[in-house]
């Protein structure tokens with residue numbers, strides 16, 4: 414367990430997921446969080462025995478590491494507010510598109526790391542990327558890597574690749590959920606009860622992911638294990654090819670990356 418206090422500014426979906434994981438896995442000694450919604454703060458306090466505050470500056474002052482978890486459009490207000498309160502804390506921003514050099518300009522500290530997490534950390538299966546500013550120390554990077562890898566898998570990479578990480582693993586849970594929903598709809602259309610179709614689709618997605626990550630199968634190897642020549646699966650896969658599903662997915666990721674760059678500061 415890290416003998417550090419981790420602060421959270423903003424307690425929305427992603428922050429709550431990170432807090433729950435860090436608490437459940439007893440990763441840090443203390444957590445302090447501040448946000449705008451007193452009711453939600455109190456809920457988190459009761460659920461995870463964390464310290465809460467309605468004041469972002471107090472959170473910063475009492476933390477060793479501060480995760481800023483507000484929407485990109487709210488970053489400027491928060492940075493202006495906490496700017497003077499930051500002394501030697503390590504600042505971690507999870508906001509999509511908000512660049513390290515912008516954060517370095519806005520804050521007194523230069524020890525900054527950007528993380529692109531994903532919501533799957535709620536079930537201990539986060540896939541994340543992170544990027545270190547020039548002034549973060551080797552031990553800062555090791556510390557954040559340790560935290561992230563305790564709640565999933567995280568890769569250290571160059572900042573300009575974080576948009577791609579955001580589009581694949583940050584937004585990815587929603588894209589894969591859309592797939593499951595589409596299979597659910599197909600099941601219903603073909604006579605299955607909705608709940609059963611959903612469970613079949615979601616469990617199949619989970620199992621396929623485990624086959625690739627736990628059995629180390631490449632996607633093509635898994636496809637080969639299921640799709641025999643002239644069989645049922647090939648008939649389905651041919652439809653993916655006919656409608657160029659891979660191109661749709663490449664364009665989908667491209668659209669997400671484009672939006673992330675538009676939002677960049």
Ligand SMILES: NC(=O)c1ccc[n+]([C@@H]2O[C@H](COP(=O)([O-])OP(=O)(O)OC[C@H]3O[C@@H](n4cnc5c(N)ncnc54)[C@H](OP(=O)(O)O)[C@@H]3O)[C@@H](O)[C@H]2O)c1
Pocket residue numbers: 422423424425426427428447448449450469482483484485487490491507508509529530531532583584
């Ligand atoms: N959700 C994801 O899957 C995901 C994945 C990767 C990265 N991210 C990044 O994570 C960040 C948060 O996303 P989210 O989905 O968790 O958004 P969210 O649920 O809307 O949470 C943002 C929170 O910040 C609070 N907030 C706004 N201004 C504040 C201020 N001045 N002081 C304190 N709190 C403030 C909001 O409160 P109010 O609602 O009361 O305004 C809200 O609770 C974003 O920058 C996003 O790019 C999210």
